[in-house]
Amino acid sequence: MLDRTANSLQQRLLESERLMGETGCYDGITELRLRKEDPLKFETLHTKLRAYCVSAREMARRISASPGVREVGEMVVAIYTPEGDAIALSNGIMVHVHTMSRFIKWMIRNGYEQNPGIRDGDIFANNDAFIGTVQVPDVMDVVPIFFEGTLVGWAGAVCHELESGGITPGGDVCLAQERFTEGLFVCAEKIGENDEIRRDYVIRCERNLRMPIYWVLDEKAKVAACIDMRESVKQLIGEIGLGYWQQLSKEYIEEGRRAQLARTRQLTVPGIYRGHTFYGHVTEGKPGFQPLADPNWLYNIPIEMEITSEGKIRLDFDGTQPWGYHSMNCTPAGMDGGMFVTLTQHMNFEGLVNDGAWMATEINIPHGTWTNPDNEMAATATSWALLLPAYGVFQRLLSRGFIARGFVEEAFVGQVNSPMIEMGGTSQYGSGFGMAHFECAAAGSGALAIKDGLDTAYVGWNPESDMGNIEIWEQNMPMVYIGRSIVPNSGGAGKYRGGCAFISTWLINKTDHLRLVTSEHSSRVFDNGGMCGGYPAPTCEKHHAVRNSDIFERAERRQPLAHGPGTDPLVSDFERTYEGEQVWEEGPYITRPHKAGDIFSHAYNGGGGFGDVLERDPIKTAWDVENGFLTREAAGKVFGIILEEDADGYPQADIDATVARRAEMREERLKRAIPVSEWIAKESERVRTSDFAPEVAKMYRSAMKLSPRFAKDFKEFWGLASDFAIAGEK
Amino acid sequence: MTGYSKEVINDLVNGTLPWPQTRRIMSAYKDDDRFFKYLAVLQDRVSWSDPILLPVGDHLFICDSAEGRITRCECGHSFGDYRKNWKLKALINVRNTEESLREIYPNSDIPDPSWMEIREFFCPNCAHLHEVEAAAPGYPIVHDFEPDLEGFYRDWLGRPLKEVA
Ligand SMILES: [Zn+2]
Numbered sequence: 073m074l075d076r077t078a079n080s081l082q083q084r085l086l087e088s089e090r091l092m093g094e095t096g097c098y099d100g101i102t103e104l105r106l107r108k109e110d111p112l113k114f115e116t117l118h119t120k121l122r123a124y125c126v127s128a129r130e131m132a133r134r135i136s137a138s139p140g141v142r143e144v145g146e147m148v149v150a151i152y153t154p155e156g157d158a159i160a161l162s163n164g165i166m167v168h169v170h171t172m173s174r175f176i177k178w179m180i181r182n183g184y185e186q187n188p189g190i191r192d193g194d195i196f197a198n199n200d201a202f203i204g205t206v207q208v209p210d211v212m213d214v215v216p217i218f219f220e221g222t223l224v225g226w227a228g229a230v231c232h233e234l235e236s237g238g239i240t241p242g243g244d245v246c247l248a249q250e251r252f253t254e255g256l257f258v259c260a261e262k263i264g265e266n267d268e269i270r271r272d273y274v275i276r277c278e279r280n281l282r283m284p285i286y287w288v289l290d291e292k293a294k295v296a297a298c299i300d301m302r303e304s305v306k307q308l309i310g311e312i313g314l315g316y317w318q319q320l321s322k323e324y325i326e327e328g329r330r331a332q333l334a335r336t337r338q339l340t341v342p343g344i345y346r347g348h349t350f351y352g353h354v355t356e357g358k359p360g361f362q363p364l365a366d367p368n369w370l371y372n373i374p375i376e377m378e379i380t381s382e383g384k385i386r387l388d389f390d391g392t393q394p395w396g397y398h399s400m401n402c403t404p405a406g407m408d409g410g411m412f413v414t415l416t417q418h419m420n421f422e423g424l425v426n427d428g429a430w431m432a433t434e435i436n437i438p439h440g441t442w443t444n445p446d447n448e449m450a451a452t453a454t455s456w457a458l459l460l461p462a463y464g465v466f467q468r469l470l471s472r473g474f475i476a477r478g479f480v481e482e483a484f485v486g487q488v489n490s491p492m493i494e495m496g497g498t499s500q501y502g503s504g505f506g507m508a509h510f511e512c513a514a515a516g517s518g519a520l521a522i523k524d525g526l527d528t529a530y531v532g533w534n535p536e537s538d539m540g541n542i543e544i545w546e547q548n549m550p551m552v553y554i555g556r557s558i559v560p561n562s563g564g565a566g567k568y569r570g571g572c573a574f575i576s577t578w579l580i581n582k583t584d585h586l587r588l589v590t591s592e593h594s595s596r597v598f599d600n601g602g603m604c605g606g607y608p609a610p611t612c613e614k615h616h617a618v619r620n621s622d623i624f625e626r627a628e629r630r631q632p633l634a635h636g637p638g639t640d641p642l643v644s645d646f647e648r649t650y651e652g653e654q655v656w657e658e659g660p661y662i663t664r665p666h667k668a669g670d671i672f673s674h675a676y677n678g679g680g681g682f683g684d685v686l687e688r689d690p691i692k693t694a695w696d697v698e699n700g701f702l703t704r705e706a707a708g709k710v711f712g713i714i715l716e717e718d719a720d721g722y723p724q725a726d727i728d729a730t731v732a733r734r735a736e737m738r739e740e741r742l743k744r745a746i747p748v749s750e751w752i753a754k755e756s757e758r759v760r761t762s763d764f765a766p767e768v769a770k771m772y773r774s775a776m777k778l779s780p781r782f783a784k785d786f787k788e789f790w791g792l793a794s795d796f797a798i799a800g801e802k
Numbered sequence: 803m804t805g806y807s808k809e810v811i812n813d814l815v816n817g818t819l820p821w822p823q824t825r826r827i828m829s830a831y832k833d834d835d836r837f838f839k840y841l842a843v844l845q846d847r848v849s850w851s852d853p854i855l856l857p858v859g860d861h862l863f864i865c866d867s868a869e870g871r872i873t874r875c876e877c878g879h880s881f882g883d884y885r886k887n888w889k890l891k892a893l894i895n896v897r898n899t900e901e902s903l904r905e906i907y908p909n910s911d912i913p914d915p916s917w918m919e920i921r922e923f924f925c926p927n928c929a930h931l932h933e934v935e936a937a938a939p940g941y942p943i944v945h946d947f948e949p950d951l952e953g954f955y956r957d958w959l960g961r962p963l964k965e966v967a
Binding site: 338343345349475476481482562595602613641686703739742749751765785790 | 817824827832857889890891895907908911913917918920926930931934936937938939941943946958
């Protein structure tokens, strides 16, 4: 490695990239010299760096006031090279290890060394996704690490804020249609000097947020974590010497890159993998949305993954939809981050985890699509809504490789897109407030290839998923729980079912102005797919609320209450139980404020299933029914499992009857199904005449316009002329 | 180096290995001899003798056969040349009405069939459900996986496949 510490950071970054291009190795590190010299020391020092990160994060979580950070762990910290490449990281929301890398590089490229200057004790913050984060609530802080006057690295920390001061309370602001309504932006700003956050910056936060205590204390927590890591690294350099550190930190990253390539060759099979998912958004007639584009739309997200002979993973989003005047757009930082956090969970389960893994991948995010908008005014406040289903597909593609290779225990149907609820208005204490409720960080996972998915215990962005304690959430909002329960059948059906989600039901309490907003997809499509014959998880559930309910009167009369909307999709238990104005809402919930006595419920999503449902174990199914993970109706109709009751009234599988029923179901399958060739002949007529809902037709027109490859494949598949166009407006 | 018996791999693949043991396998270094043991386990499972070259689904394999390298169901049914999309030779059932979607989702909200349908791909012989696609109407059927079979055996396993005519 060249000692380029004398040169400007900008030159060093360019030189590092040039060396990578020239040698194919990170920073031109073609040989892991220190690792070879003393592998034990090499490993021990990395473990130390990782320990610095983990302990700094744990300490910071205790400074934070936000239940998102304290309870749910919505935080991550990492240590970087001077050029901004991650060397070591903590657990937590690892997606941001790489987005912070982009933030540091952005400052270097934009001449921050000259103005505003990069000095010992400076604190820089950012939450601009086009600079490097995913969405406005993901606020990151970095501090430079100087050793005896030389910049030797960076320490960085990210917290997901529960309130960002956007057009609606919370952070995943679905009403944001341009960046100007997303909330308070901090654009690669120097917010502190001499290890102290500037008073004027704090005042700006206090005056522009609904709940500044979360953001401001998180800011202090992050700075404390960064200083802690900085001092630890300086002490370490004092022990091992500056030259050693400079070589070591680079070797770690190159080792991470090589390990990722080796892991891909070890666990998968080279070739082309394909999959897709969809996203449906419905805003028609909802208050607050500006008429900037069609109110309802359907996005296709096709993904092609190539695993090269070298072991490189190439992801290609060609054929997806344009960015739009909605909050679900994503920036390259978010797309990279999504890939990074998926890799850390699936492939980097041993060895050094750092930015090297990311360097062993490539991603094609076509300019002008939602993955890489060609307009930096685009909003990204809820980009997770598209990121999650997209990277769920990535997990299924990787899993196909794991299954092919025999590592069935690693195959996983993937992360899910799960809705989120945010709120604001007058709190139970009579003060103004705003908060994103983060119990969503514990959805159901997709099934595995050898067992059921995790129930209420997984989300893609944070492998350490946690829903938080009810009591803590109740301290922070004017609602009390009257129910929190498993949603039966919320895991996709299959030999192994997807993990189930839960539903919360609240009684609005001690407020006359509570705005409830949800930031989610509609019920129009499946976005959490299955694999190898497993069915997708159900769509997003509709919302149920009761305004002016008679719950207090019922309680006084000692009558039973409904603690959830129940399992009848056509008539809810709320309708059966409570007097009052019944609300039934699809997609984002944006309505007039609620008040004490109203009831509201919100369901999260489960994951897709794996394998043919007729291979499902009847005994597990009886257990599922007994414990509320599956309805008796679904056990019989979908799984072909005949349940009886044992002497104590518990469900018990009748194995003989089940075998007979399943034989019948297989017969029925063959009777009902037709050869694919026949179906294609019939369906191509529908395509030829563009017999589609307007949103579907529009999706095809947009995809074909943006992607010649999509257009060609589409026309070839259906046997259409090369000048074919979907009918309707151009 | 880590390694497991064929019996352990068999139980792991069948989902019958006790969880604590499975958990240890997940946490341990990976066993580099897994692939061929896995193939042996699968070969024991099928009633036919053509050698399995690569599993591509839960009960779906690429194997050598008299008609060349094909995609084959565990029951023995051939879906033809492995380089072609096996789904095109399958049976399909499309759920694009509320009624037919409701059969699979009896107690949940369901998608709008004009936006989304479910396509079930069955083996024409044994009626096994090999894959489910959830797609917008008119969306081309996906070719899930095109493995670089020759490259895999040659470059990654170091055991090149025999040339085929
Ligand atoms: Zn078959």
